[in-house]
Amino acid sequence: MSNVAPRPGDPRITPALVAEHGLTEDEFQRLVRMLGREPTFTELGIISALWSEHCSYKHSRPLLRTLPTEGPQVLQGPGENAGVVSVGDGLAVAFKIESHNHPSAVEPYQGAATGVGGILRDVFTMGARPIAMLNSLRFGSLDSARVRYLFAGVVKGIGDYGNCVGIPTVAGEIVFDDAYETNPLVNAMCVGVMKESELITAKAEGIGNPIIAVGARTGRDGIHGASFASEDLSEASDAKRPRVQVGDPFTEKLLLEASLELIRSGHIVAIQDMGAAGLTSSSAEMAERGEVGVTIDVSRVPVRESGMTPYEILLSESQERMLVVAKRGHENAVAEILQRWDLTAAVIGEVIAEPVYRVTEGDTVVAEFPGSRLVTDCPRYSPEARESDAIVRLRETDVASIPELPEEADPLWTLERMLSSPTIASKAWAYRQYDSTVRTNTVIGPGGDAAVLRLRGSNRAIAVKTDCNGRYVYLSPRNGARAAVCEAARNVACAGARPLAITNCLNFGNPRRPENFFQLSEAIAGMGEACRALGTPVTGGNVSLYNESPSGAVYPTPVIGMLGLIDDLSHVTPATWSEDDAVIVLLGEILGEPADGLGGSEYLARIHGTVAGAPPKCDPELERDTIACLLECIRAGHVRSAHDCSDGGLGVALAECAIANRSAVVGAEVDLSAWADVPLRELLYNEAQARIIVTVPESSLAEIARIAVKHMVPPMVIGRVRTGSGNLEIKHGKNRALVAPLDRLAAAYHDAIPAIMEGSVESAAVLEQAAVTTV
Amino acid sequence: MKQHRVYRIAVQIIPRAGLLDPQGNTITGALHSLGFKHVKSVHVGRHIVIETEAPDALQAETAVQEMCEKLLANPVTEDFEITSAVPL
């Protein structure tokens, strides 16, 4: 071990400084024991980043261990930059989701943009070429000016970054709810493809191999981003603004091409993004995975500003940087490839046999940790978990007795109001800003249930979607997390895909509050249950805790990113109706069962301003069978369209089938008279899970029934498509019907968000401030 | 009431020092390859000219200051400066 002395000018280590670094007294003592001495300022900085929740998973790892991660399709499970699964024909798909919530709360445009950049790097460092981006967004109510600014900025940030790099953004979800008012959620997911043989991992190997910093220079931006992500948002967060990182998608595009070329070249052994906690965590993690030591000389790191200290260089989160371990003697070959892409590379360190993590500044050692314990030897917590009494009371509320509003006497009023709820309404205002067709793989882009991308060189395709209903998880965490997995699975199945594997992003509140830790542990349990039932292992994910603001925690929001596989391109299925006279069949959960309560529904939230009741029960076995039934029907060629019921229930789903494709709206006659004894609002707006609306030709009905019986999934014939009709007509017993003109439904659904955003001051502000060019 | 007249106020908005400036860097590189080797740095900001009515120059400037804070400049990533205010 070397002598490590404080650097001249470093602040003294005081309890206040330790606290400022987010370390508890116990954690500090743990650090002192690990080192056998007092840490230096640089070492304190390193540990503060590595022991943040974001890097160490100190509150979540034991829970995450319970998730199923294996399956014959899994080539790489959790622990690497991204998960990888086999999709046949020698091809593999790498995918991962990540949060950028707090940076986006402070600076929505750059926060979202750099979130996209980070997750892209996680995927291409596995050797995969990114082919699609997704996202999952949560904001407060659009009634708030700040929320409109956040929404406009995040959408533009996602679009500008992905568009410039040239990766299509193909799917996502956006939910608006007061619970996210000051703490929006911005989760970005990336999907890439490669040959199975091209998989590379980020394991430092080979004593004497050089460690090379590649890409952008290191500046003072984003210092302590990882710990920032691991604390509550507060007024004081405003003062942390200089941490803002600025994205450079152009450099990212060059990095992407250069990295893939490097990986294929055989000159390198490992590559990793310098993401959260920058150089510190990337180098420490690579060393840990390779079970080797490393030494890094910060004075050799290319910097953007003069006078940067080791502390700053190690903790900077400047974007578009990579760390590469090259084969010894191949440094020039590596440099040559980078040069071709106008990128610079600097050898900044070396893999060493001595089991230490050492940082020098020239010849002076400024930080040194024994062994590879830096990453593995972090604190672990299992705090108290206790459900909040208030939430129990909410869940037990009898919502059936909430009286209808006078306006609801006109069921068209209710349906229009549902369709114009920003959570349900078309998100085209957002995704029209995303290039969704570049790379020419997009078979189904945004607007359907799941996006479908063809896999070149095969007759297969993948379907992808992100989903989560945070309100369900809030009211009933275990059931809600199950539902998130199942909804995502249903969505890819509707497009014709077999659910294959998931990635997830756990957006929760401060785990040190028992009610939050209860939600976290229950949700992870529920996610595991659903994944086991559906056979979709978890291949990776991200934990974002401390999503709180002065008004409390956000809804617990475990966003699921689902990957599904379509074995044959002919199985790709649209969501909307088109074939005249096709029979509308409901597959899955029986209508009119007790499951049809309104608890936790969008109907209660939108029409009655109420978040209460028991959310619909999610039964993963029934979901599995319903999906299997649907897929068999699709493969047999019977299905013309498939769309699942989710937010807004059957009523909204039927309307979406009719009007989601605005340039080709299609009417229908639906007859729910068989359930005339169930109140219409419950039939239409309960959000029972495991329900899929399919249309099939008359001639297929018998076959559909046979397949459904085989899977023990009830099929219910509920209507007919009428392409010539201008209405969606829903009968409910004698003399009772909802006759909804399609143009009114379409206007409610398609114009809701533009009406709020177009011409808004906040939109103008974002467009002005984010103007890269100002012609 | 005081007579209003129109003032033309010019504002410069520039990316905050220390933040990465991809635009500036890329242009610097382009200028170098065009042969302008002596260029050390380039920063690109916006130049906004606002014509507004006000009772006097001071109030015109104060209003523009407020416009920048509320709308024109990004408080997190940009600095702004009023560079001129002339009556028309």
Added chain:
Amino acid sequence: MKQHRVYRIAVQIIPRAGLLDPQGNTITGALHSLGFKHVKSVHVGRHIVIETEAPDALQAETAVQEMCEKLLANPVTEDFEITSAVPL
């Protein structure tokens, strides 16, 4: 040879009048809805700050003039003007 020093040159690049100016119009509209009713017009251009070495201010300006003609301004749609040149 004359000693070089660094000059900071500021340039304004302004969209040519007569072109549709959606950016200016959008901002004007937004300012009105924010209550700045007295705003008559807004025009947005680029403000570019270049630091370059040169033997003297004149040569620094000449170089920047050339940069604008060649790269920084689009002759079809924009005019430019050097607004300041100071030694550092």
Added chain:
Amino acid sequence: MKFGIVTFPGSNCDYDAYRAVVDQLGAEATYLWHKSHELEGVDVVILPGGFSYGDYLRAGAIARFSPIMREVVAHARRGGPVLAICNGFQIACEAGLLPGALVRNAGMRFISDAVHLRVENESTMFTSQYEKGAVLRIPIAHGEGRYVADAATIARLQDDDRVVFRYCDAAGNLTGEANPNGSMRAIAGIVSDEGNVLGMMPHPERAVDPLLGPPDGLLLFESLLARTAV
């Protein structure tokens, strides 16, 4: 016939153009590196879409100085066909291969959508396989696609029948709503004086495979093939 597709730093539709030519057209294609001085004997040059140099100063402004552009300009001067799509169109305008400029969309936002185009001139080497007035459905994806030029240039384009595509509605009518970016005279694509350089904002290379939508862009490539087949 051999197509050469230029890759500038930040190009991202070069791959799509390559696949369109090779997979759908069955023709030969090669990538041309921006630093190269060689056109490698290609017959048609494609300047593809993307964000060359991040579009950081102005779309296309920096890329036009790439070494390869000297060769592309010479090729065009010799009458060689150049197909400039999206960012390629912007580069071609900056390089003086085509008149006018492409500025920020009137709505100021990036727009990704499938739009309708009307074939205004079916006698160019790029459109000979289309019928005059045909309505095509082709994706657009751009933030700076509003075509502008001075009045004299617009008049000349008009008089010389050099406007090849206009934005229209599904029925082929030129309406305000059908013009996605506010381009003057709804111009979506123009050819050079000599007719051998086509610049267009929409992406025909994304509309060649029936799997992904109507393959309305395919005839554009086939027009080029037909030309040399004669």
